[in-house]
Amino acid sequence: MGIAKTVIMAAILLTAAGVGFDLYQTYNDAINLNLEDHVTDADFALNDDKTEINGDIGFNIPEMGMFEKKILAKVHVTVQESNPTTDGDYSFEYTLGSGEHTYKFSLTDLDPVTVEKIDAGEDLELNYTTSITVIYLGIELAPATTDMPA
Incomplete structure (x- = not known):
């Protein structure tokens, strides 16, 4: 009986250590996750009345842990x-x-300056703020936020 308890306790401790390491590594990976690195496809178009940009953006993000x-x-x-x-x-x-x-994406209520740039064929300069929250075993961890100028 004593050996069985020891084996069970060792298994529990190893599992807890594995989960702890996995959680630590995943959180560190999430902090450094740049969504732009994982975009597989992006297709956007201005609607006919020039009031919004609609499109699709694809992601393929690898496993972590x-x-x-x-x-x-x-x-x-x-x-x-x-x-x-x-x-x-x-x-x-x-x-x-x-x-x-x-995923679908829309940028609505376009301003006149943005519409003029699109009509002139100029690239739009965008700023992004991303917040990544890891959901681990159903629990949301603290989000990591990143600002990215285009």
């Missing part, structure tokens, strides 16, 4: 030099390592 986990990504986009400011928010939940998934 040993256990299945998800991320909740929130992205705030601002068009630089827009007047008045054109910005928008979108979010998606993704299971890490699940392959490519495509």
Whole structure:
């Protein structure tokens, strides 16, 4: 009976240590996660009345650690030099390592300056603020936030 207790206790401690290491490594990976590195496809178009940009963006983000986990990504986009400011928010939940998934995106209420740039064929300069929350065994960990100028 004593040996069985020792074996069970050792298994529990090893499992707890494995989960702890996996959690630590995953959180560090999430802090350094740059969504732009994992974009597989992006297709955007101006609608006919030039009031919004609609499109699809695809992501393929690899697994992190040993256990299945998800991320909740929130992205705030601002068009630089827009007047008045054109910005928008979108979010998606993704299971890490699940392959490519495509999400819808819309940037509405475009300002005249942004529309003029699009009509002139100029690139839009965008600022992104991303917040990545790891969902580990159903528990949301503290989000990691990153600002990225385009």
